[in-house]
Amino acid sequence: MKQQLLLVLLFVTLHTSAQTSEIFAPDSIALRGYDVVAFYTEGKAITGSDKFMYSWKNVKWFFASANHLALFKADPAKYEPQYGGYCAYGLARGYKAPTVADTWYVLDGKLYFNYNQKVKAIWQKEKERYIDSANRKWPQIRLN
Template sequence: MTAQRQEANQMGAKPHFRPGIMWIALVLLAGFGAPGVGWLAGSGPVALATTTERVVTNRYSGLAIEGYDPLAYFVDARPEVGLPDFEAVEWSAVWRFTNEGNRASFVAHPEVYAPQYGGYDPVDLARGITVAGSPMFWTVAGQRLYLFAREETRDAFAANPAPYAKEATLRWPSLEDQLAQ
């Protein structure tokens, strides 16, 4: 601190107005009201449309569900990271598997083993927004795999899946069309 500022502080001078700080604060606050940005209870700001893909994929690797084996949720009842030796391409995404049997089953019936709604959170879809699901928050209900963005949405869905699945299924076609644009 310079001698002048030390002296001013000791004499009770008011701090200087700093317009640069004000502009940064205004830009940050304005950003939270921008289209495509919203607030979810207790989670802070989130992007409402997290991707423009019909299937949630890693934008850098092209891997669906972050490289986790979709059949492991059914067979092992837990997420398992797939291996590069066992890959398949479906719906413009690369899917990985832990073994050849899982890969072959998926290739034969991807509509059965792939996450429903392209891996988007069905609770958020039921609310009319697309939020990518995480391979860590999942459930198998009605012999189908569902991924969720948050533990809370997974728990709500698991407690009573029928109304969420019904509403998500009704909204999914129009939301899916929007994702493709």
């Protein structure tokens, strides 16, 4: 319980400085430059290159190859992470929080991220409940 309270306090603090963008994009680069297609095709986090860049939803998306870029361009919604790449646990609790690439998780063809591994472990224990909560809250939080 104490650990969860500390996480809530951390997220509230982060919320005050969170981006107002729909996409988690420090420096206007989606997901710190990680190739979102690679999570599906390679099963791991791969840093993209500005050589294979695509602007979508007012941010830059980087890809590791021309093939990954073409796949994304053909169907961005298929590869776009849930909640714009913000923390799935944080969204379930009502706020945006940044994420790191090593917390990625694909469930039912959808890509999710969390704040860190500790938060991911909490999220995974009841991920369906957290996803349901985040899905309900995302429309109101999305552009805040």
